[in-house]
Every structure is written in C-alpha cells, then in structure tokens.
Amino acid sequence: MRQGSMKALYELHSWTGLLLGLVLYVVSFSGVVALFEIELGPWERGTYQPAYTDHAKAADTLYAEAEARWDEIPANFSIYLPGYYDSLISLQARGGELVLDAATGEEAGEVRDGRSRTGEVLNRLHTDLLLPLPWGRYLVGFFGFVMLLSLVSGVFLHRKMLAELFTLRLRRSVRLKWTDMHKSVGIWGLPFHFMMALTGCVLGFIGVFLLAAAFLSFRGDAGAASEAMSGAISASPGEAAQMVTPGLIVANALRAMPDLEPEQIVFDGWGRKGGLVTVYGTVPGRLIYFPAVVMQGETGQLEGIVDWSREGIGKRIYAMVTPLHYGNFGGIALKLLYAVLGLGSCLLVLSGLSVWRARPAAMASRGNRLFLAFSDGIVHGLPLATAALLLAGRLMPLAVVTSYGWMVAVLLGVLCVAILLALASASQAHRFSGITAVLLLAFPLTTLLVAGPGAFAALPILSVDILAVLLAMPLLRRALRPV
Amino acid sequence: METIASPIFVIAALAASLGGVAALAGARASSVGGARRLPLYLLSATLVAGGFYLSGRGMGWDAGIPVFLAFIMLAGFGTALARSLGERGKAARPAPLRRSAVDEVRRADGVLSLRRSAMSLLTGFLFSVAALFSLSLLLPMEPAGRAALATVLWPIVWTGITLWLFASGAVLRSHLLTLLAAFVLFGLAAISFLSGGEG
Incomplete structure (x- = not known):
C-alpha cells in the first residue's frame, strides 16, 4: 500500500x-x-x-387462576414461562397482569x-x-x-x-x-x-434498515414484509369456540420441536375459531433466531414451525446475528x-x-492532560459505578431500586464523582481499584445481611459472591502496590 | 442449568487448541532451519484441526465453531503472555531491528483530517444504502432471505467503501466514482422496484 x-x-x-x-x-x-x-x-x-421445568402444568395453573379471578379472558394475551433463574410465571394482557410462583402456585x-x-x-x-x-x-x-x-x-x-x-x-x-x-x-x-x-x-440499525430492505424486497407490501420478517402467522378469528388448554399447547409444541426451551406463549384470537397460539423459546447449542411453534388454539394441532436456521442462506446468516452477539446459545x-x-x-x-x-507529546498540552484524566475517570470509574449499582440494588430502599430513574442516577452519580476526582488529581487509578475491590468484597456480606447464611446454599447466589471476591483480589493487590 | 456439551469433548478441544497454538509458537521460535521445523508445523496443524473437530463433535457445529475460535483466541494470547512472562530472568535482548508498519508511516501532524473523514463516511454511507436497496431487490433468493442478507452485508459494504475512500490517493476521483456507482445502484433498485419483477 x-x-x-x-x-x-x-x-x-x-x-x-x-x-x-x-x-x-x-x-x-x-x-x-x-x-x-x-x-x-x-x-x-x-x-x-430450583428450576421449575413443568411448563405445561404451570401454564394450566396460571390460566385456571386467571379464569377464576377475571370476568373474561381477553382474546390476545401472553404467558411468560419460568426459567432456570426465575420461578415466576406471568399472564399479561392489555387489561391486567397475573403473576404466580410456578413452584408454589401462589x-x-x-x-x-x-x-x-x-x-x-x-x-x-x-x-x-x-x-x-x-x-x-x-x-x-x-x-x-x-x-x-x-x-x-x-x-x-x-x-x-x-x-x-x-x-x-x-x-x-x-x-x-x-x-x-x-x-x-x-x-x-x-x-x-x-x-x-x-x-x-x-x-443497532435493524429497526431502520431491515424494515427498509424488507419493504423493498416485498415490493412495497408492508403487511407481507412484516409477517415474513417477524415469523409470526396472523390469526383470522371467527365466532366463539372451545379452546384446548395452554398446557396441551406447550406439550404439543415440545413434541413438534423437542429441543425447544419454551419461554413465551402468545395467544392470538383465543376463544375464537381460527385463533392461533405461538410458543417462542430458545434451542441450546443452535444459532437460531427466535424459534417458534405455531398451533391452532381450537385443536392444538400444528400450524407451522418458524426456524430460520433451516431455511435459505440469507435467513440462516441473519438467524446467527442475535445469538452470536448475546452469547445465549451455549x-x-x-x-x-x-x-x-x-x-x-x-x-x-x-x-x-x-x-x-x-x-512523549501526550502530556505536553493542557488539553491532552485533561483528556487523559477524563479517560482515567471513565476507565476506572465504570467498574466502580457498576459494583456500586449492584450493591445499591440490594441495599437501597424499595422506592429507589424499583425506579429506573433512581438507578440510572446511582450509576451516573458514582461515575461522575469518579471523573471529577480523576480531573482534580492525577494518579487516582490505585484508589479507584481499592474502592472497587472493597465494594466487591462487600458482596458476600450483603448476602448475609439481606438473605441470611442460608442463601449461600443456592449455587446461583454463591457463585456471584465467589466471583466478586476473586475479581477483588487483583484490584486489591493493585491498590496496595500501585505501579 | 442448561448444558449443551459433553465436558470431555470441551476439555479435549481446549487442550488440542492450546497444544496446536503452543506448537506453532515453538516452531516460530525455533532456531533450526525451515525444513526441520516442518514436524512442529504439522503437529500444530493436526492439533488445531483436532480441536476444531472435537469442538464440533462435542457441541454441535453451531456452537462448536464459535467455541473453537474462542479457544484459539485465548490460547494464542495466553501463549504470547506465557512466553513474555517466561523471559523474566533472561537478559533483555535488543529489540528486533525490523520496524513496524506504523513506524514506517510518517506520523500525522496532529491535525485530524476531519473533513476528509466526514466526506468518506457520508459517501460510503450513501453507497452502502444504495447497495442495501439493490441487494434486497436483486439477490437471487426468496424475498425475506434477500432482505435479511442485505441487512447483514450493509455494514461490511459501508466499512469497505469508507476505508477505500479514506486510503485512496485520488480523493476527488474516488468520491465521484463512488457517487456514480451509488446512483447506478439506486437506479437499478428503482427500476426493479417499479417493474415489480423478481430479482
């Protein structure tokens, strides 16, 4: 060149x-x-x-509870199923929401x-x-x-x-x-x-360019483009009809796609002839874009399977984008x-x-020195602010931790203080490392404080605390022996 | 907790990848002649290929290939780091006489060519959008696949064209050429869209 x-x-x-x-x-x-x-x-x-895996039973319990509490079940609603890290199951519709603990049914x-x-x-x-x-x-x-x-x-x-x-x-x-x-x-x-x-x-640009590309490739037919790109099959509901149970829908979906780990059931035209139910989930080990099984609500029979990883090369490549970025396939x-x-x-x-x-010229001008101090504040302040945010989520009052605005304020507040400290005085790196290490070492202490010693028996809780202590060690070493 | 792989395959794939990269490092560091390094290169290739196979066999190819690449990346950096730390007690050898490509380049004078950057970004963007439109109409596959593939290719086209414009010696000519190509692509897309025919 x-x-x-x-x-x-x-x-x-x-x-x-x-x-x-x-x-x-x-x-x-x-x-x-x-x-x-x-x-x-x-x-x-x-x-x-512990993980609750009987999704069919949980969906039936939730649906029965909703029928008992609500005057009428709406035609369009969703059920979010429990996973390994969360035992809650919820039914969400325009009119309201019902959340149960899948393990206890309460x-x-x-x-x-x-x-x-x-x-x-x-x-x-x-x-x-x-x-x-x-x-x-x-x-x-x-x-x-x-x-x-x-x-x-x-x-x-x-x-x-x-x-x-x-x-x-x-x-x-x-x-x-x-x-x-x-x-x-x-x-x-x-x-x-x-x-x-x-x-x-x-x-980042999917909302603009995928829509534009789909609109063009379907020659301006926005409805066909939207249906094809979302993978959803639209229902055409008719008169009232008897439906099968949500549990049967889940069971049939798992028969149609045995590797599917169901996460969400979407009901479209429920209680009507022609109503459809789509079960979305993930397939571990596969680079697959929102796999779904679509079934008839009236009979529970299979209407179609959405699996872009088994279609043409264009869809297969696109299907890899989301799982590859989020690393949620393994x-x-x-x-x-x-x-x-x-x-x-x-x-x-x-x-x-x-x-x-x-x-040699990096520290020559005031502008350069300010930029370097600012970058120090960001680089060392962000881990500190993240650790502070995680601790705040456990220790702050309920009104704060459940408010998105307050939690953003905690993160940005700590980060801004770190940046100001870095701008005020150079060579703060070891101090930031020390404070971050102390915050990380406080993780297991807060487990004791918030949840009691019994919480350490749960692997997902214990592993976070162990990881925090392991991450704190090199930071502590750096703080005590600054370069 | 969900698991997708047999641990024995994962460990074997990691060991093979690490061994393959270490053998490559050994071959490159060896002071013997090219032909005598051949067994080490062969061993490296065999182990890396073994790591690839074991990853795919143990985890399925969808997960196996990304995991294999991750193992190679970690093994490569880990080997470089281990070699560097292993030189602790040794006397510092003089730095190699070869100079890096960056050093050969005369340093920028400090003034960033922001206008040129902005021009390259914009012209490259225009071309990439034209390419996105024409690919989503003209790629020889079904419509949803065309749209999906064109969307994935679009950032690569933008990057490639922007870099070319940036590095090009004849700035005006390359920008004009790119703009002309973009208008041709927009024209092709418009003709295809209005004619309503399949790509």
Whole structure:
C-alpha cells in the first residue's frame, strides 16, 4: 500500500480510537456485565428457587387462576414461562397482569413489584448508552461501525501481523509494552471483535434498515414484509369456540420441536375459531433466531414451525446475528467465555489509549492532560459505578431500586464523582481499584445481611459472591502496590 | 442449568487448541532451519484441526465453531503472555531491528483530517444504502432471505467503501466514482422496484 494511504489509515485508526475509544469501552464493559442480567437475578433478589421445568402444568395453573379471578379472558394475551433463574410465571394482557410462583402456585405480585431495575440499567447502558430510544440504539450501532473501521484499518496497518504473532515484550519500555499488548489482543481477538462490531452494528440499525430492505424486497407490501420478517402467522378469528388448554399447547409444541426451551406463549384470537397460539423459546447449542411453534388454539394441532436456521442462506446468516452477539446459545459456560473475550475488547481500547498516552507529546498540552484524566475517570470509574449499582440494588430502599430513574442516577452519580476526582488529581487509578475491590468484597456480606447464611446454599447466589471476591483480589493487590 | 456439551469433548478441544497454538509458537521460535521445523508445523496443524473437530463433535457445529475460535483466541494470547512472562530472568535482548508498519508511516501532524473523514463516511454511507436497496431487490433468493442478507452485508459494504475512500490517493476521483456507482445502484433498485419483477 502507498505511503500516503498508510498515513491516511493511521490517522483514521488514531481518531477512531481516541475520540470514540472511551465510548467503545463503556459499551464493551457494560455488555460484559449485561451478559449476566438473568443470571444475576437470584443474587439481586437474595432468593432462589430450583428450576421449575413443568411448563405445561404451570401454564394450566396460571390460566385456571386467571379464569377464576377475571370476568373474561381477553382474546390476545401472553404467558411468560419460568426459567432456570426465575420461578415466576406471568399472564399479561392489555387489561391486567397475573403473576404466580410456578413452584408454589401462589400469587407473587408483591415479589415481582419489589424487583430491582439494576439489570435493565446495565442492559440499556450497553444497548442505548441510557439515551432515549431509538436514538441511543442507532448511536450504539454507529459505534459498532466505528469499531469495524478501527479493526480493519488496524489490520491493514499491522502488516507484520504473522511475523509478530507471539511478540509481547512486557519488560521493555512502557510504550513498547502497550503497543505489543494492543497488537496481540487485537490479532488474537480479531474474530471476536469483528463479530461483535458487525452484529452490534446490524442490531443497532435493524429497526431502520431491515424494515427498509424488507419493504423493498416485498415490493412495497408492508403487511407481507412484516409477517415474513417477524415469523409470526396472523390469526383470522371467527365466532366463539372451545379452546384446548395452554398446557396441551406447550406439550404439543415440545413434541413438534423437542429441543425447544419454551419461554413465551402468545395467544392470538383465543376463544375464537381460527385463533392461533405461538410458543417462542430458545434451542441450546443452535444459532437460531427466535424459534417458534405455531398451533391452532381450537385443536392444538400444528400450524407451522418458524426456524430460520433451516431455511435459505440469507435467513440462516441473519438467524446467527442475535445469538452470536448475546452469547445465549451455549449456557453459562459460553457466557463466561464471552465475558473473557469481551474484557479483551476493553483491553484493546485501553491498550490503544495507553500507546497514545506513552507518547512523549501526550502530556505536553493542557488539553491532552485533561483528556487523559477524563479517560482515567471513565476507565476506572465504570467498574466502580457498576459494583456500586449492584450493591445499591440490594441495599437501597424499595422506592429507589424499583425506579429506573433512581438507578440510572446511582450509576451516573458514582461515575461522575469518579471523573471529577480523576480531573482534580492525577494518579487516582490505585484508589479507584481499592474502592472497587472493597465494594466487591462487600458482596458476600450483603448476602448475609439481606438473605441470611442460608442463601449461600443456592449455587446461583454463591457463585456471584465467589466471583466478586476473586475479581477483588487483583484490584486489591493493585491498590496496595500501585505501579 | 442448561448444558449443551459433553465436558470431555470441551476439555479435549481446549487442550488440542492450546497444544496446536503452543506448537506453532515453538516452531516460530525455533532456531533450526525451515525444513526441520516442518514436524512442529504439522503437529500444530493436526492439533488445531483436532480441536476444531472435537469442538464440533462435542457441541454441535453451531456452537462448536464459535467455541473453537474462542479457544484459539485465548490460547494464542495466553501463549504470547506465557512466553513474555517466561523471559523474566533472561537478559533483555535488543529489540528486533525490523520496524513496524506504523513506524514506517510518517506520523500525522496532529491535525485530524476531519473533513476528509466526514466526506468518506457520508459517501460510503450513501453507497452502502444504495447497495442495501439493490441487494434486497436483486439477490437471487426468496424475498425475506434477500432482505435479511442485505441487512447483514450493509455494514461490511459501508466499512469497505469508507476505508477505500479514506486510503485512496485520488480523493476527488474516488468520491465521484463512488457517487456514480451509488446512483447506478439506486437506479437499478428503482427500476426493479417499479417493474415489480423478481430479482
């Protein structure tokens, strides 16, 4: 490649890294934590009920309870089934909601109302940067594109990639150390970084471009486009008719798709001739886009199976996007693998910033020094704010933890304090590490305080506490022995 | 807790991937001649292929391929890190004389070419949208598949064109060429849409 082109690419790589690297760090780090939104549920609540797997029986119990309480069951409603980390089952319709504990059959409205919004805040930090929808989603999609630009330009710049595959000189100059680290994490993690950036960009803009593409490819037939892309089959309900039980629907869905782990049942035209019921779920081990089984409500007979992974190449590739991005196709072990690789994405951004910081000219101007202090605040403040948010979700009053606005205020408040401290005085990194470590070490103490020692018997709660202590150790070491 | 794999296959796949990457590192670090390194390269290829097979066999190909790639990524970085830490007691060798590609490039003068960046982004965006529209009308597959594939390809097209525009020497010519191509694609899409025929 020409010298001028290399220079242009170097500039592109530099400005994407410098101007947008911090946002990519926030998106990557929050994504790592948000991966475990469901798994953190029992720890946040301080209670855990063993997995309830008899979905058919649970759906029947819930439906019977709704019939007994409500004057009339609406024609369109949904049932959300219990999962491994949550034993609640709920029926949601336009007119109201009924929530039961699937294991006991007792109403759980109060328990549900008292749940913290921590997971939602972390999830929305990753998907929308806490900005209003849909603009936040588009912005994060744009950052996915910026990451793609940065990755591909980095590949072109690093022409000795194969020769330096195992080069990592940690005991030389600071700049060489970070340069090698940046290259090594970049090269070895390239497939993951690329996949995450691409799928993130697609998911960010899906609301605009998939709709536009579908509208065009169906030659302007918006109804056909919407039906084909959502995979749903619309019901044409007629006069009143006797329906089968929801439990039979679930049982038949599992017969039609044995690997399906049902999560949601959508009733369309229930109680009417031609009414349809769709069972959505996941299929572990498969890259599959919202698999669903559609059945007739009147007979419980199969109407159709939606499984894009078994269709044409276009749909099959698209079906991979969501599961590949969220890592929800291989259980908790795969999520842990994703978390490690996601931290690699954070390290890629941080090492890039450190290379820039190690330049002799980096500290020359006041603007540069302010930028570096600000980046220190973000980099060290975000883990601290996340740990604080998780603790706040357990310890703060109910009115605070159930309010999305308050929980956002907790996260941003801690982050802002960290940034201000970093701007006020340089070299705060070891202090931030120390405070984060202390907060993480407080996790098991809050389990004792909130849920009592019996809670440690539940593996999903105990594993979060153990992980917090393990994560605290290197941070504590860094705090006590600052570089 | 849901599990999708036989643990023995997962452990074997991880071990094979790690062994394959370590053998590759050994071959590259070896001071012997090219032909004598061949057994190490062969061993590396065999172990990596074994890791690939074991991942797919144990977890199914949908999950197995991403997990295999994750194992290779972690094994690669882990090997580089272990080699680096292993050099603790050794005297620091002088840095290799070769210079990285980045060092060969004259450093940017500090002024970011924001106008050029913005132009490349916008022109690239326009072309990618034109490509999205024409692909969703003209790809030889059923309509939903066309729309889905075009949506996945769109960011790749945007990235590729933006980088090309950025790196191109003849800035004006490449922008004009891209804009012309975008209008041709928009025209093709419009003709196909209005004619109502299948791609």
